[in-house]
Amino acid sequence: MTDINKTSEAGMVQVMIEGQKKSYPAGTPYYDIAREYQPGKVNDIVLVLEDNRLRELGKTLTQDCTLTFLTTSDKEGFNAYRRSMTLLLLKALYHEGGHENIEKACIHYAVSSGYYCTVTGSLEVTEELLKKVKAYMLQLVERAVPIVKKSVNTDDAISLFRKYEMHDKEELFHYRRVSKVNIYDLDGFEDYFYGYMVPDTSYLKYFDLCLYDEGFVLQMPYMNSPREVPSFNPRSKIFNVQKESLKWGEMLDITTVSDLNQYIVHRDIRELILIQEALQEKKIGEMAAMIAAQPDKKIILIAGPSSSGKTTFSHRLSIQLSAHGLNPHPIPVDDYFIDRDKTPLDEHGKHDFECLEALDVELFNRDMKDLLEGRRVELPVYNFRTGKREYKGRYKKLGKDDILVIEGIHSLNDQMSHALPAESKFKIYISALTQLNIDEHNRIPTTDGRLLRRIVRDAMTRGTPAKGTIAMWSSVRRGEENYIFPHQENADIMFNSALVYELAALKIYAEPLLFGIGRDEPEYREAKRLLKFLDYFVGIPSESIPMNSILREFVGGSCFKV
Known part of the structure; x- marks a missing residue:
């Protein structure tokens, strides 16, 4: 509890807000206080921090504390908006479509700035239906219908959702x-959601519904502009990879966490691990065959966000290329870093190693061009300890069956390889696109899977505690948004490195690391959220994970130098 001088009269609570001490009656709802401060905010206040504990605005003051308001431009507030918007959509969809016509409504992965949704049953998703659903959603927004949280026994929740099918x-x-579960009620429509919600529907003004593929997209704002719904701009290549992964899950009959838990409890998890690894190996083999069938492709460029498993993937692809009679040579783009004292600085005055200008692009192009033209080239090695590029007699010359496998953050950016002929390049985008949902209405963000991978790897291989990994994650994500995601559609092919069983395996490694973060530390809220998330999974041991698995890059025991 914050140390505030308790000189207030009986029944009053002392609160520190934005550097000022205020006094309110005990039991005052947070949304009453938020209304007082809303005029000074650009975006809507949707949550509050009571000291370092996240609270919904429907909660009330009970003790002296420091309050910090979170708006839709803050991560937690933004997620609360999107979560609440999902509840609003489901309420309207069942209202307009009819419960009897909907077997299941599913919220899937991200498309454009929203969520891809599908409906099974006799209801046909059409433009006309979406117009009716959107109109009803706007009616509920206008009515400011409360979103009411109810805490019920777990057994009662099970009975409730059995009744709702x-x-x-x-x-x-x-x-x-x-023993307890939080259920949210919107005008008689009851559902469970993983995380906090806004107080009522009046906060949910900004959205659109767009017919797409076999379903539709609930289009919402981006966090950096939470009052503006962007134009619908789906990326077809990444969507098709996500859809393929969803089909894999359906083929295995594992699309949700409960499906995975039932498999772990009632069947042999080793079989699932081998099936999933075989599916990935089959995909990598198909990529290698595709490359081998195009002899003019001499440079393979691999890029993807943090903790996608790029290193293990490049090793496994190289083995498959060798099986097709090719001679692969790995070249890390990191060896082309400019000397550290010349590296550009970011807005905080720190070295920005993720921008394109941190690399000697011209030297990279000159070396690769010389190799393509048959010349012998001495390649550099970057010394990360000294921050200097060095030459140590690392010579290469390409023969008829030689092929370069280049991995780096900017590999799909055409500026990185601007001098190389397009016909010589084969571009691969890799990411861990989680195919599981918690349940039909609660999706698992791809970034959560990658963050857990990185927390485990950083602790195991770099000695970095979970606190440090979480603290730097927002910076890592900004780099991805700026330098990787804009170029992902340039890829010739995409590979999903997520494994359907991996979160159950990561749970055993990640939980002790997350429990090590203290309650008063800034990273505690994220640690608590991840721990709650991992609690959905039945954990599995790692002994049955093959040594060449991408997951071994994070939990240890890989047969590759990763």
Whole structure:
């Protein structure tokens, strides 16, 4: 509890807000206080921090504390907006489509700035239906209908969702240790959501519904502009990879966490691990065959966001290329860093190693061009300890069956390889696109899977505690948004490195690391959220994970130098 001088009269609570001490009656709802401060904010206040504890605005003051308001431009507030918007959509969809016509409504992965959604049952998703659903959603926004949280016994929640025929949720709660579950009620429509919500529907003004593929997209704002709904701009290549992964999950009959838990409890998890690894190896083999069939492709360029498993993937691809009679040579783009004292600085005055200007692009192009033209080239090696590029007699010359495998953050950016002929390049984008949902209405963000991978790897190989990894994650994500995601559609092919079983395996490694973050530390809120998330999973041991698995890059025991 914050140390505030308690001189207030009985029944009053002392609160520190934005450097000022205020006094309110005990039991004052946070949304009353938020209304007082809303005129000074650009975006809507949707949550509050009571000291370092996240609270919904429907909660009330009970003790002296420091309050910090979170708007839709803050991560937690932005996620609360999107989560609440999902509840609003489902309420309207069932209202306009009819419960009897909907077997299941599913919220899937991100498309454009929103969520891809599908409906199974007799209801046909059409433009006309979406117009009706959107109109009803706007009616509810205008009415400012409260979103009411109710805490119920887990057994009662299971019975409730059995009645509503939400069987994914019903099964999910069979594996929860907690005795209570929070249910949200919107005008009689009850559902469970993983995380906090806004107080009422009046906060949910900005959205659109766009017919797409076999379903539709709930289009919402981006966090940096939370009052503006961008134009619908789906990226077809990444969507098709996500859709393929969803089909893999359906083929294995594992699309939700409860499906995975049931498999772990009732079947041999080793079989699932081998099936999933075989599916990935088959995909990598197909890529190698595609490259081998195009002898003019002499440079393979691989890029992807942090913790996608790029290093292991490049090794496995090289093995498959060798099996097709080629002679692959790995070249890390990091060896082309300019000397550290010449590296550009970011807005905080720190070295920006992720910008394109941190690399000697011209030297890279000159060396690769010389190799393509048959010349012998001495390649540099970057010394990360001294921050200098060095030459140590590392010579290469390409023969008829030689091929370069280049991995780096900017590999798909055409500026990185501007001098190389387009016909010589084969571009691969890799990311860990989580195919599981918590349940039909709660998706697992791809970034959560990658963050957990990185927390485990950083602790194991770099001695970095979970606190440090979480602290730097926002910076890593900014780099991805600026330098990787804009170029992903340039890829000739995409590879999803996520494994359907991996979160159950990462749980055992990640939980002790996350528990090590203290309650008073800034990273505690994120650690608590991740721990709650991992609690949905039944953990599995790592002994059965093959040594060449991408997951071994993070939990250790890989047969590759990663």
